Amino acid sequence: MQETRHITILSASETGNSRGVAEDLLATVQPLFSNVRLVDSIDYECEDFAEEDILIMVTSTQGEGEPPFEAEDLYDFIMGKDAPKLSSMSFAVLGLGDSAYGESYNLMARQFDARYEQLGARRILKHGECDFDYELAAQQWIHELMPVLQKELRLSQGTPQSKSKIPADAADDAEVTEASAPAQDPSQPDAQQRTATAMHDSSPVKPNAQRGITQAGTTKKNAKSNGFQEFQAILEARSMLTSSTSEKQVYSIRLRLPSMETAFLPGDMVTVQYPNSSKTVERLLKNAFADKASQVDARIVDILQSSKDISRNTPALIERYTQYAPESPFAGLQTDNQVLRDYAQTHPPYALFQDFPAQITPDQMLALFTSSNRRLYSISNAASVSSGYIELTVTKVQFGFRNEHIVGECTNYLTSAPLGTPITISILANKRFRLPEQQSSDIIMVGLGSAIAPYRAFLQERALHAGESGRNWLIVGNRNPEQDYLYRDELERYLEQGVLESLDIAWSRYGDVREHVQNVVLHQARKLYEWLESGAYLYICGHDHAAIASIEQSLTRAVMLSGRLTRDEAESYIAELQRTNHIQQ
Numbered sequence: 001m002q003e004t005r006h007i008t009i010l011s012a013s014e015t016g017n018s019r020g021v022a023e024d025l026l027a028t029v030q031p032l033f034s035n036v037r038l039v040d041s042i043d044y045e046c047e048d049f050a051e052e053d054i055l056i057m058v059t060s061t062q063g064e065g066e067p068p069f070e071a072e073d074l075y076d077f078i079m080g081k082d083a084p085k086l087s088s089m090s091f092a093v094l095g096l097g098d099s100a101y102g103e104s105y106n107l108m109a110r111q112f113d114a115r116y117e118q119l120g121a122r123r124i125l126k127h128g129e130c131d132f133d134y135e136l137a138a139q140q141w142i143h144e145l146m147p148v149l150q151k152e153l154r155l156s157q158g159t160p161q162s163k164s165k166i167p168a169d170a171a172d173d174a175e176v177t178e179a180s181a182p183a184q185d186p187s188q189p190d191a192q193q194r195t196a197t198a199m200h201d202s203s204p205v206k207p208n209a210q211r212g213i214t215q216a217g218t219t220k221k222n223a224k225s226n227g228f229q230e231f232q233a234i235l236e237a238r239s240m241l242t243s244s245t246s247e248k249q250v251y252s253i254r255l256r257l258p259s260m261e262t263a264f265l266p267g268d269m270v271t272v273q274y275p276n277s278s279k280t281v282e283r284l285l286k287n288a289f290a291d292k293a294s295q296v297d298a299r300i301v302d303i304l305q306s307s308k309d310i311s312r313n314t315p316a317l318i319e320r321y322t323q324y325a326p327e328s329p330f331a332g333l334q335t336d337n338q339v340l341r342d343y344a345q346t347h348p349p350y351a352l353f354q355d356f357p358a359q360i361t362p363d364q365m366l367a368l369f370t371s372s373n374r375r376l377y378s379i380s381n382a383a384s385v386s387s388g389y390i391e392l393t394v395t396k397v398q399f400g401f402r403n404e405h406i407v408g409e410c411t412n413y414l415t416s417a418p419l420g421t422p423i424t425i426s427i428l429a430n431k432r433f434r435l436p437e438q439q440s441s442d443i444i445m446v447g448l449g450s451a452i453a454p455y456r457a458f459l460q461e462r463a464l465h466a467g468e469s470g471r472n473w474l475i476v477g478n479r480n481p482e483q484d485y486l487y488r489d490e491l492e493r494y495l496e497q498g499v500l501e502s503l504d505i506a507w508s509r510y511g512d513v514r515e516h517v518q519n520v521v522l523h524q525a526r527k528l529y530e531w532l533e534s535g536a537y538l539y540i541c542g543h544d545h546a547a548i549a550s551i552e553q554s555l556t557r558a559v560m561l562s563g564r565l566t567r568d569e570a571e572s573y574i575a576e577l578q579r580t581n582h583i584q585q
């Protein structure tokens with residue numbers, strides 16, 4: 001072993017997934033080569049780049065194609081003009097992302113990979129791109145990396161067995177993943193989360209230990225999940241926020257926390273573990289095994305029901321399935337292929353078995369599903385006002401697919417489980433979605449539908465400090481004021497009390513006037529620009545990517561009009577506000 005050689009595993013993670021993969025990589029490399037260290041991006045000294053020998057980076061992509069919070073400084077440094085030459089460094093990059101994000105899918109992995117090469121470093125392995133259900137793909141990439149590293153370091157040992165587990169084989173290897181979707185999108189069945197745009201906290205990252213929760217990615221794994229701690233909360237109360245005549249059913253859900261788990265901040269999120277309904281499991285088995293479905297081993301049925309995400313389709317799932325259905329049109333396609341992505345977006349997993357029947361065993365079928373049964377929601381209350389419980393704003397997901405009535409498994413669970421049911425959750429600190437450090441700063445909150453959830457927490461917190469807080473302006477969209485006015489009483493009270501300086505609601509299905517949030521942004525261009533000019537923080541939040549893109553376009557237009565700027569100037573203006581965390585999108 002040549003002691004002069006050294007490996008740095010650099011982890012850039014926000015919710016702990018990449019950190020977990022980096023830990024697995026460390027555990028795999030260490031038995032062969034001891035001169036290896038694992039560093040979180042937040043702790044990385046950028047001048048060390050010049051000294052690196054072999055750098056293996058595991059990074060997720062966050063926001064809309066942004067680095068994880070902890071890697072922002074590192075990103076700015078390495079992308080900046082003062083980045084050092086890296087001609088003596090060898091590198092490989094593994095990315096974790098979610099193909100639902102379209103063009104920004106694994107953007108960080110691609111950018112870091114390209115940049116290291118541009119700075120003169122030598123790539124030893126093609127960068128990897130893992131999707132939503134990243135675990136298996138990450139293991140495969142590590143498996144490819146090991147012989148390359150051995151060759152690089154001229155090690156003679158055989159490839160060690162990875163110490164990390166192959167998720168599909170384990171019933172309890174739960175990994176938090178997230179999904180969200182509009183109700184009509186069968187691929188992403190449980191809506192509401194992906195508050196895709198988030199406020200950066202301009203303050204340094206603070207350990208969450210004192211808040212009684214585990215900060216993702218900086219603490220040891222617990223037995224079940226990477227990076228964060230799960231515990232049981234009790235389903236305490238549930239009420240409908242929409243009227244009985246509304247097409248959508250939106251609920252307020254209250255979960256009582258155990259006494260030690262009360263700390264969270266406005267903007268934080270929660271993962272919810274749900275059981276799949278027996279109907280969903282039966283439908284899957286029926287489509288996979290036809291009249292032999294009833295003979296499938298009870299163990300497999302139990303794992304499918306209690307531990308797997310079997311309702312969200314992904315390109316990676318289709319790719320795995322294609323090995324059993326080589327005649328399918330997806331054979332040979334990469335996971336970034338648009339045909340594959342489109343199918344994943346519009347078909348639940350069981351449709352694969354319907355459309356491209358394959359000879360597959362129950363164990364093989366089980367191994368297709370690598371993601372665990374968890375969904376992510378924004379917390380809609382502030383702990384400072386209502387400690388001891390969290391509230392969620394949950395739209396019940398339901399849609400028709402080929403004459404079947406499909407319900408989102410998690411939203412169905414949350415909206416129908418009996419009160420008193422213990423529900424396994426974990427709280428995730430969301431450092432990208434924070435109120436400004438200066439209470440006196442104004443805030444503008446732009447959101448769609450149930451994405452009002454984190455803003456409700458913001459408003460509760462700001463109301464508490466009403467005298468010292470800056471102005472609050474809420475711009476939200478929903479369908480119909482008579483049926484879909486979420487938190488009406490609270491918002492009207494805040495208006496009366498002056499907590500809300502302005503409230504604009506765009507009703508998209510009300511009479512002849514069909515208003516959308518992007519129109520409101522344009523109509524209010526001047527006021528919006530004035531607020532931004534005076535230092536306001538702007539939050540944009542929602543899970544409908546097309547609508548968010550329209551809001552962004554309106555924002556650019558609003559800045560052009562009110563600031564009398566060219567498009568380029570307006571885009572630079574917005575980019576600067578994003579850089580300084582005054583806008584997150």
Ligand SMILES: Cc1cc2nc3c(=O)[nH]c(=O)nc-3n(C[C@H](O)[C@H](O)[C@H](O)COP(=O)(O)O)c2cc1C
Nearest residue numbers: 013014015016017018060063065097098101105106
């Ligand atoms: C708010 C939010 C924004 C995200 N944005 C992107 C994105 O733009 N592109 C992408 O490929 N994945 C995106 N993802 C998916 C994450 O990269 C993925 O969940 C990853 O496993 C997270 O890894 P981490 O826990 O190490 O941060 C996003 C996830 C969240 C919660």
